[in-house]
Amino acid sequence: MSLLDDLDRGLLDLIFPRDCAVTQEPMDEGERLHLSDAGLALLPRIFDPRCFTCGHPFDGWLEGDRTCPHCLDLNPAFHRALCAFRAQGPVRHIIHRFKYEKSPYLADDLVAAAIQDTAFRRHLAGSHLIPVPLYRTRLQDRGYNQAERITRTLAQKIPGCSWSPALLKKHPTASQTRLGREERRRNVAEAFSVNPNYPIRPDIRYVVIDDVLTTGSTLHACAKTLRQAGASMVDAAALAHG
Ligand SMILES: [Zn+2]
Numbered sequence: 001m002s003l004l005d006d007l008d009r010g011l012l013d014l015i016f017p018r019d020c021a022v023t024q025e026p027m028d029e030g031e032r033l034h035l036s037d038a039g040l041a042l043l044p045r046i047f048d049p050r051c052f053t054c055g056h057p058f059d060g061w062l063e064g065d066r067t068c069p070h071c072l073d074l075n076p077a078f079h080r081a082l083c084a085f086r087a088q089g090p091v092r093h094i095i096h097r098f099k100y101e102k103s104p105y106l107a108d109d110l111v112a113a114a115i116q117d118t119a120f121r122r123h124l125a126g127s128h129l130i131p132v133p134l135y136r137t138r139l140q141d142r143g144y145n146q147a148e149r150i151t152r153t154l155a156q157k158i159p160g161c162s163w164s165p166a167l168l169k170k171h172p173t174a175s176q177t178r179l180g181r182e183e184r185r186r187n188v189a190e191a192f193s194v195n196p197n198y199p200i201r202p203d204i205r206y207v208v209i210d211d212v213l214t215t216g217s218t219l220h221a222c223a224k225t226l227r228q229a230g231a232s233m234v235d236a237a238a239l240a241h242g
Contacts, residue, residue, distance in 0.1 A: 021097065021106055022090040035094075035109035043113055044086040046241060054216050055083045055241055070181070076216050077223035078208065078236040082123040084114035087212050087242035095211055095240060104149045107211075107239075111153040114239050123237055124207055126160035132210040132222055133192065135169040150239060151209040166198035167208075167222055176218065184217040192222050194229040205233040213238035 018027040022039030032040070046057045051068035053076060058068070085091040091110070098106040115121045131147035139145055148165065155163040170193050176184050194200055208222045219236040226234050 021094050021109070032109040032112050034106055035113060039090065040113055042090050044088050044091060045117060046083055046086055048119075052080060054081045054213065055238075057086065057241065070215065073181075074185070074216055074220060076220040076236075077227055078216075078219055078234050080123070081213055081216065081219060081236035081238070082120055083213055083238045083241035084117045084120045085110075085240040087214075087240035091240050092242075098149075099146050099211060102143065104144050104146060107146055107149045108153050110239055111150055111157065115154070115157055120237070121158060123235065124154060124158050124161060127205045127207045127235070129155050129161055129163040129207050129209050130166045130222070130226070131163070132208060132218055133165065133167045133169045135172040137172060138169075147210050150211060154209065163209075164195075164198045166195050166200065166206075167225060168193050168195050176214065181215050181217075184215050185220070188218050188221040190221075192225040194225060200226055200229040200231045202230050202232040204231070205235065206231050208234065208236045210236070210238045212240045212242045214242040 018034055019025060020027055020036035020039040021034045022042050023036055025036060025038065027034065027036055046055065049058045050056060051058065051071055053067045053071035056068045056070065087095065094106050094110055097103045098110070129151045131145060131151040133147075134142070134145045151163045155161040170191055173187050173191050176187060179187055206226055208219050208226070210219055213219060213236070216236075219238070223234040223236060
């Protein structure tokens, strides 16, 4: 997002006073520009117990094995993934808006809300964050990569974090949204490569960042690419679990 886009947003705010993206009520001044305290309270957060590997929330207490059946099947290349919210209700709505309705600034407020979760913040602290990349034609169509916007904001707000666009998308892939679990995995396998401008180091902990984790296939493919390039510590995180 360029400075010009942010200035445009500022002008729009003057002409159309800002409303909360959840409650539609007028916003007061505060850190979050489009998410009121009342809206924040309505976001469906994920609490323990959750799958240790993918962060999938379990309804009820879990004894013994803390990995869900999906992860036993996937055997992901990332060690652990964590998500702050369920991709439901107002969270699904906000993500849809910042992803498909040219409202990338909404990601900033969802990030601010996500890092209020201590477990989520600790999962990222001190790490090098890498966004899931878009293929260049998709990037041109959308005008921005929402995962990169999330990553940049996380790196600004969490102590000790840095970030780089160290992954590239090698070729376009079909949208994952209508594909089954196995189809998703095949769709994104071998779709990523390491950006040669950002050498991967074995002594750095990397966390791959996406907006939504559904089956984990995309984050798995990204993590596998980083491991093949020499990374030894790779985790993942998304704002929401779908
Ligand atoms: Zn899992």
